Amino acid sequence: MTTETLIWLLPLPPLAAFALIVLFTNRSKALSHSIAVAAALLSWLGSMAVFIQAIGVEHLGEHPFHSVLEWLPVGDKPFEIGVLVDPLSAVTLFFVGWTVLMIFIYSVGYHNFGQPAGDHDHPGLPPHGATVHGHTVPSVEPMYSRFFAFIALFAFGMYTLVVSDNLLTLFVGWEIMGLCSYLLIGFWFAKPSARAAAIKAFMTTRVGDVFMLMGVAYLYAATGTLSFREIFFNEEVLKHLAETPALGGFLGFSAAGLIGVLLFIGTIGKSAQWPLHVWLPDAMEGPTPVSAMIHAATMVSAGVYMVIRMFPLLSAGWEEGGPLTPAMTAMAFIGALTALFAATIALAQNDIKRVLAYSTISQLGYMIAALGIGAYVAAAFHLVTHAFFKALLFLGSGSVIHGVEHGVLHTGNHKVDPQDMFNMGGLRKKMPVTFWTFLIGGFALSGFPFVTAGFWSKDEILADAFANNLPVFLVLALSALLTAFYTMRQITLTFLGEPRTKEAAHAQETPWTMTLPLVVLSVFAIGYGWVGIPEGLTGGAIPNWFHEFVAGTLPEHLPVLEFNILPMLFSIVIALTGLGCGYYVYRNVKAGDPDPLQKPLGMVYDWLKNKYYFDQLYDRIFIQPSIWVSEVFTTLWVDRGLIDGILHGVARISYSVGGILRNDFDLPVINQFIGDGSAKVVRSAGFELRKVQTGRIQQYMVAAVVFAVGALAFFLLR
Amino acid sequence: MNDFLEFVKDPVNGIANWIFGLLTGWGMAPDLAGGLLKLVGAGVMCLFGLMLVIVLIWLERKLYARIQDRLGPNRVGWWGILQTFPDMVKIFTKEYITPKGADIVPYNLAPILAVSGVLAVWAVLPLSSTIYGADLNVGVLYIVGVGAIGSLGIILAGWASNNKYALVGAFRAVSQMVSYEVPMVLALLVPVLLARTMGVNSIVHAQSVWFILVAPLAALMFMLTSQAEVGRAPFDLLEAESEIVAGFQVEYSGLKFGMFFVGEFLHAFTISLLTATLFLGGWRGPWAQEWPILGVFYLFLKAAAVYFLVVLMRIALPRFRIDQMLNFNWKVLTPLALVVLMVTALVEKILFDANITLQSAPLGYVLVHLAINALIFAGYLWLALSNQKQREIPVVGKPRPTAVPPKP
Amino acid sequence: MIPLSWYLIFAAALFSIGLFGVLARKNAVAILLGVELMLNAVNVNLVAFWRYRAPNMIAGQAFAIMIFAVAAAEVAVGLSLFISIYRRRKTVVANEIDLMKW
């Protein structure tokens, strides 16, 4: 099997798993998860094989694994779809394969496979626990198989997106993931909040997707192709796009600029950037593996992956060190803003998953901002490392919640929210594996110097920003500080100190299916950074493999940044400071204490706690007016008043005209003369003629033969 | 001397040539002489067949007796070999009874049809490499076709007798004969397939290895189904004495009954001849090619062996019930015959493409076919045994003692 | 030798006899017998034309074989229909089966 064939086959096992589970194995939980995990394993094996093949090829960027099929005849040439694995897709495949497999395995434990069915469990609600010998134990998810079907479809979407060689199939994968995120966020659909969150996520991302589709359409109209290779490896096309004014000069964008901005809006929706970030925190209503899958490893990464992929287009017309293109400006601005803004909100959240959700938004902002200032490789590097440690953190938080839920089931006090960090504390001893892996993930997120992957990738972004764009650097540095702070806040509140509730005191370590993925992912959360250590630091002793490899994706290789010790020192200081402060502030929080930050921050804390009132703002700006428009303006005024009025008028006129026609024309002329008259004629004729129809077959045959003989005679005697 | 040797090698054609020369020498037109000769030949053949029955009846009675630990006919002639002649005389002198209400023409036609349907088969049977009635290129189909005439005779007999038992016998005959014709034709197609011809003589020529080795299942099925076509035990439902007296022939007497009798015996031997011809290499044997008269000997030897088996079956096996008879045909023989035919065709094609034929590599060819047959049979047995269910026999009433006097 | 005309006249006669049977017989089974005669007449024509006009094209015989199949199917279905009709209406006389009249 050639590598190209293998790449074609990569997305298929999850799709097959989806079909099999939905169609056949829905009843068997064990079979369903076996199929799903086996499919993930197959795809993982394939991804690793492709990855190993890919790193063995010299100058993969020039000679990627590429295979196309003619798909639809469009105009005078067929539209081609295909698969492409270049360095960027290869590293993406690497982390997608690992995280997807780990999340699949984790899901088995998370949904309590092997536990009895719950006493009062209801499809569409989280399991409430079952009573066995008087003890309450966790119960298995009632819609277990359905979960694996959805998540397998999700994996199919992600693999499709990664291996596709053109924007259209990428968009297909993108939309499949959109659908799956809707299904999975609303997995517990009997919970009103989950329902609302699912709809919110779907609608919000839809806004971005519409713009993205417009961008895709415009790109196709302008170039006649959607294939990455044909656009990016063609200087003329890019140049042409950069120089043509869009829509006849409207808005002053170039075509490339407008397309770039439109595509970037798609990313804003998918990767939850400001101002479309509102859906992501709410999406934590879904099961935790989904949060890890959607909001760390795959879907939000897909948005960043897309803009990294489209970077040559976004940066068309940009010179190294020159003024930024409109799209890049937008990205730099929005990315930096989001990074800081989400980090501040994360400071004041108490829900363990919500903190991580805002942290994700913030980190994605990092990547976008990095891309905005041209730090292509740094963005890709951070994408990969972030995927690993954020998946780790989410899965870890799921493990924590699971452990605390155990305590809740034990005490039976369901008022205690197992996700609130202020209800935890001291879990270090109860859940050692979770603690250590969470610690590794958290340190990677805050950029703990030298050992963690997050340090190297974040440092690379900061170094790039330091060299190219000082304002962005400052914003990102500030958010890095905040990141370290809230991460340590989270770790301290959750794991350190003494248990603040009885439930936390009775927490238990989770089964191996959940801890194994944590361990595996924490290996990458540490080790993956070492492939991208700046050469300047080690004096070239360790080559910066990642930069060399990924930079080869682009036609012109981006130069390695001059090593500068200043930003590195800066980030070390920031990280350590943030971590230290976090520990110091939160080390002694007792049960029932308010957040220590509440007093000093005052009003601001409320702002942060309520996420700057963004939801309320959107409610006022968008939702209330649309409700008003639909309920009052459209329904009452236009529909009932205007349109119904016209219709009633027309109806009255037609009614009277109809009456005249009926009484003076229809009844006398048509009914009596034409209708009844012709019927009478036909009836009497039929009455006479029916005597011919005797029902005796031989008489009919005699008639037929008489006719035949007559015809014969006619032709012979003529 | 040489002429004499030639004559001894092939006396039949020698005599025919002599008569032909005699006739043309008298000034008769050659084609008329040829036609006349054919007519005479046919007559002689029929006569020979009918005479053969005399021996067959004695043979069967003797075998019957020996197997049942009796002596059998032993008074007239040596070992009773002439016993049949007094019987013939007796049957000739019996009164012809025609029942009232019988349909005269079909009633009288039926025994003739029953015998002539059998004799018609002899027209295409090659008794030796040079002695045969007609080398028809659709010989096998012809054999099937004239088989229908025999069953027609039985139906006519049953209906025309105006007797209920006879009619029931006729119904049974039709359901049995028409049903068993299906697997019989399918089994007959196997040698046709192997020899790639429907001519009976060509099939004999093609058997450098006897086809029973290549297609044992087909041979077995042909033997069984042709037994049913003949209507002898265990397939003698159409005359079942204990149920419907004598079935279709209940109203016949005298020579008319004798003709049915002769037809049955002749039919039984004819299918032995057919089995020998189609599956046992016919007249083939050492020097049979050079000495055609030897071929006749070989053929009758093989046919006698088969006939022995046929008689053994008749003696040893009890009669089928009608549902068993139909089930055996439609649920056992027909599917098996279909499978055998299709698999044989497939294997034959594969072997032919691999250039393994009966001529080029006889051993491999035969072994492959044998193995395939064994495989089919084993598979079939396995299927049949695994699907066998213990059927509950419904108890209609209490068992009644047969020989107990009624209570006062 | 035998000219083609003999066969054609024979077939026409057989066909006409069959037609008479179809048109004149009362019993439905007898009508079917007539149909068989007509089909045979057609077959004789087909084979005769094949032999006399185009012996190298096998079409005539092939058509004849198709007609065999059709005839067999027709008889099977026809007779079963008659049996079924007899069960319901106690008659197979064609003129008495006239439910389809006005």
Place this chain on the structure above:
Amino acid sequence: MTLLQFVFLVIAAVTLLSAALVVSSRNLVHAALWLIVSLFGVAVLYALLDAGFLAVVQVVVYIGAIAILFVLVVMLSPVAPKDNRSQVDARWWLPGVLSVLLFGGLVWMLSLWQGFTSEVPPVADANQLLVQLGSELVSPNAYVLPFELASVLLVAAMIGAIWVAWERK
């Protein structure tokens, strides 16, 4: 008159006579039996026309299956009346006239055709004809589709016949 012509005339006469008896005999069983004779005559004609295969198939299919089916149905089921009433319509003369007219018209029409009296062309090898028929019946370029359709038709007819004649309790 050659031998063959003589044979033809005899066979044709027997066939037509028995055909006439088929359509006129009062006893339906006799009619069916006469049909067999008639069909046998047709089979002999096939043999005269060098179509030995068809002749044998005629015997197997028509006499062995179709005619026996007729005989069986007539004997078994009550569809045939047992008395000796006339089995033709009262107005049998109209079909009779029609048939005669048709026969006359057909013969006349045929006699106008110049190939009416054509002689039989020689044919190389009767065996070869059989091989040709066999291979063309299963050849994709020739008649395999009609042949298979005919078999499908037969199966359908058989199932239909069983279904129609099934006595539902």
